[in-house]
Amino acid sequence: MSGWRGRTTNAALVLVVALVAVVGLLVQSRGIDAAAEWAALLAVLLSSGALYVRRRHPVPVGVVALAAVGAYGALLHRPGPIMVVFVVALYTVVDEGHLAVAIGLGLASVVAFAVADSYNRSPNTMNGATLLHAGWLVAVIVGVTRNRRAYLAEAQARAAVAEQRMEEEARRRATEERLRIARDLHDVLGHHLSLINVQASAALHRPDPARSEQALTAIKQASKETLQELRATLGVLRQEGEPTVVPAPGLTRLDDLIRTAARPELEIRAELTETRSLPPEVDLAVFRIVQEALTNVARHAGATGAVVRVRPDDDDVLVEVEDDGSRQPGAPGSGIRGMRERVQALGGSLMTGSQPDGGFRVRARLPMRGSPAGEQR
Template identity: 80%
Template sequence: MSAWGWHGRAANTALVPVVGLVAVTGLVVQAGGIDTAAEWAALLAVLASSAALYLRRCHPVAVGVVALAAVGSYGALLHRPGPIMLVFVVALYTVVDEGHLAVAIGLGLASVVAFALADSYNRTENTANGATLLHAGWLVAVIVGVTRNRRAYLAEARARALVADQRTEEEARRRATEERLRIARELHDVLGHHLSLINVQASAALHRPDPTRSEQALIAIKQTSKETLRELRTTLGILRQPGESPTAPTPGLNRLDELVTLAVRSGLEIHTELTETRPLPPEVDLAAYRIVQEALTNVTRHAGATTAVIRVRPDHDDVLVEVEDDGSGAVGPPGNGIVGMGERARALGGSLTTGPGPDGGFRVRARLRLPPGPLPTGAPA
């Protein structure tokens, strides 16, 4: 069934009595009243064909045949064409609009023949075939016009469907890309941080002849590898869950002490300056934790630093996360870690800046935007 707006049930219901009223009024005017049996029979044909229009969308071909029979009966009874042709035109329009073009052409030709036979009873030398030709032209205009409109509508519908499919595919590709990036960030942060600490401790164990210090490094490697396996299992468990809202617990700033403890084992001296903040949404809490984790990873791997400072404080509707060290502060092309930190911050509507600190060393500064709305329950960071 066509989806044009006026094809609704209300429009179809309103159209039928209007067409019937016009056809009946035309019959009364044309006949000068309903007096003879033929005129009463013609009135019955008008009413029956008009009522059949109620079913024109469900059974267009059948209604078209009924309308054609009514036109033929009308002409045979009154020996002249009449306003019942309006009923037939509506039925013919519906047949074409529902896609039955061949049937519509056949009905149109049959109606022209019936019209010509009825018109022949009143034909004069001045009007011979004039009404028949006018009727034929009218039907041709209806068929051609509706066919053209239908083809244009179908072409537009196909174009809209194609655009919708393309948008759906693009959205699916975008979601898949975002999901791959999210998984890559999680695995990079989990594995990169702990493996970097293990590498530092292993290097220390190899280059320290003191058995006590080597034992301490091995203990640190054991603890770090245990933490790596635990967090990797948690991350993989989250990634296996369907949907975008994992239910498994994710790390947050409440585990900041664990990060500090692991980093201290690698020989860093770390100071924390935490200002109490309101409860953070899980996605902000996770981003803050991962940014601190990655910043400490870079400190242990690249900075050659001995001291680092971690600051977390509120700033209006934002949370500021800063990690500074006293290392070399060398500036180079950003690696995957810095890129990942920037992606996490921007995904929350925030920002990330990295570079040399005001007193030397290197500084990572992230501004994380807190979403509006009710705050989650929980302890402040």
């Protein structure tokens, strides 16, 4: 559509310039009777028609226009409105970046104008028309050159700004990806290694063959899951180009997560209300929040019981993990910070803290639609 508009505008310009030049010739000659006047009309029409291809061939069209100006002056022995055709051609030559050629064409046209104007000038008359024509051409060349330089400078500035924005966007995405990988590795390693540590401690401090076997089984399962998730993460990092999408854990794996985190001295109860299908990023965030909260329960709370609740609430999903631990929680670590980053990235909210009757609570509200980052609720 834009190409069609450009061709239409170009054709309209050619017609207007040709009309101005032809009408000027008719007025100047008071009609077209002599052979020289018909030849001058042909020069006007040919040079005006050549303007249609001035953008593709600016220099040849400029030469044609200059030749038409010279022929017009030689035929009618005076300069005429055909100079409009030459000005348009000269403008295009300058605008396309051929400044040296434009200067040469301008000087040649001044000579042709002066020669044509000399036929009707007395020896004592100053050639003011030639000087006026020269000044006009200088103004065209200087003006177009200045505009072109300003345009090129603006284009270069825009390109530099666009390139800077692209680099900043690439850095931002790389930073976000590093933070995401760091959160995932922290959640995976923190949860499974904490579980392994707790089970190993239980086996060492309670030399009961049955419990030792149970602890070793839990350690084997936790280490297996750790290796699987690490291989998946490292496999994505090693890939070149577009990474393969690795299925992320979600609500369907919460039961397995709770079962592996439970111990004889820690009972974990699940209260999971059926929710509609969640976006992948929300589903993963629910799993990671529960995983990190249970890791903190196992490592810090000294609890004997915990409850995990997941339920819908209008357009949100609520995630709560409460324990009955009696130990005072320490300063918030990277685990809670990682949970907060996940929640805020989805436009949700997170509250953590001790309960009035003892224990610790983690409560997250996530929009089921997966809100964009930075939208706080």
